[in-house]
Amino acid sequence: MNDIFDFGRFGKLFVYECRNYLPRYMKGLVVFSSVLFAAWMLTIALDFPLRDRTDIISVLYTLAIFLSPYFIYKDMNNRKRGYSYAMIPASTLEKLLSMTLVSIFVVPLAVYVSLTLADAVLYALSSIGIGEFLQFYFYNPFESSFEFVFHEYDAPVGSIAIASVSSITVAMMFNSIFRKNKIIKTVLFNMALGFLSTFVMIIFVQCTDQEFWMEIGNSIERFFNAHTPDEVMALYNCLTTLYYMAIIAVALVITYFRIKKVNY
Numbered sequence: 001m002n003d004i005f006d007f008g009r010f011g012k013l014f015v016y017e018c019r020n021y022l023p024r025y026m027k028g029l030v031v032f033s034s035v036l037f038a039a040w041m042l043t044i045a046l047d048f049p050l051r052d053r054t055d056i057i058s059v060l061y062t063l064a065i066f067l068s069p070y071f072i073y074k075d076m077n078n079r080k081r082g083y084s085y086a087m088i089p090a091s092t093l094e095k096l097l098s099m100t101l102v103s104i105f106v107v108p109l110a111v112y113v114s115l116t117l118a119d120a121v122l123y124a125l126s127s128i129g130i131g132e133f134l135q136f137y138f139y140n141p142f143e144s145s146f147e148f149v150f151h152e153y154d155a156p157v158g159s160i161a162i163a164s165v166s167s168i169t170v171a172m173m174f175n176s177i178f179r180k181n182k183i184i185k186t187v188l189f190n191m192a193l194g195f196l197s198t199f200v201m202i203i204f205v206q207c208t209d210q211e212f213w214m215e216i217g218n219s220i221e222r223f224f225n226a227h228t229p230d231e232v233m234a235l236y237n238c239l240t241t242l243y244y245m246a247i248i249a250v251a252l253v254i255t256y257f258r259i260k261k262v263n264y
Contacts, residue, residue, distance in 0.1 A: 005097075077176060092256060
């Protein structure tokens with residue numbers, strides 16, 4: 001099929017994936033709800049403040065959305081079961097865009113609603129009642145409702161959001177590259193990359209003159225002295241945003257060609 005984008009065809013593909021792929025993944029959220037229930041029991045048994053469980057909800061939310069491509073699209077390059085995905089009447093661009101929208105928007109929203117409803121049920125069944133739940137989540141719609149996503153992060157929401165999107169697109173990329181044991185291979189690859197980067201940095205530091213690093217330190221000090229903290233933070237956020245945008249672009253391009261060139 002030619003890589004031509006058709007809105008009607010794309011709409012049918014997007015609806016198809018939401019109806020067929022997403023429900024299968026949402027069933028797995030029962031596990032996350034069980035962990036949330038266990039957190040509630042520990043909170044009550046150990047007399048922890050209920051707000052402390054936002055850390056647990058944050059971890060559950062993060063894992064659920066970042067691992068979703070591995071489960072929703074796990075068969076896309078499978079030698080036996082991937083043929084059905086290849087035969088979907090849609091172009092490579094349409095498949096990539098649908099996968100991106102499902103992974104970045106649909107899944108996070110569905111997970112958020114599911115965890116919130118599960119939390120509401122636990123509130124209602126407990127002796128606390130639903131009133132405190134409503135106060136906790138909706139007294140301040142932004143700081144409370146989304147606190148478990150951005151809990152204890154001292155960074156703009158936009159920076160956190162684009163970092164999250166980059167992580168999801170990287171998961172999409174590795175899911176399209178590896179055929180088996182995708183999550184394990186992704187973790188091992190990133191560990192190896194981290195060790196290699198550290199090793200190269202150590203060699204580079206040892207091979208450079210000490211005056212070189214002193215000059216860099218002096219340059220950084222002069223930069224901080226010449227700019228206000230707000231200006232430094234604005235520059236930092238700009239550079240990190242460009243960095244994450246580059247990661248997103250590379251991950252999407254690689255995923256695109258993997259969808260297009262995968263062999264069964």
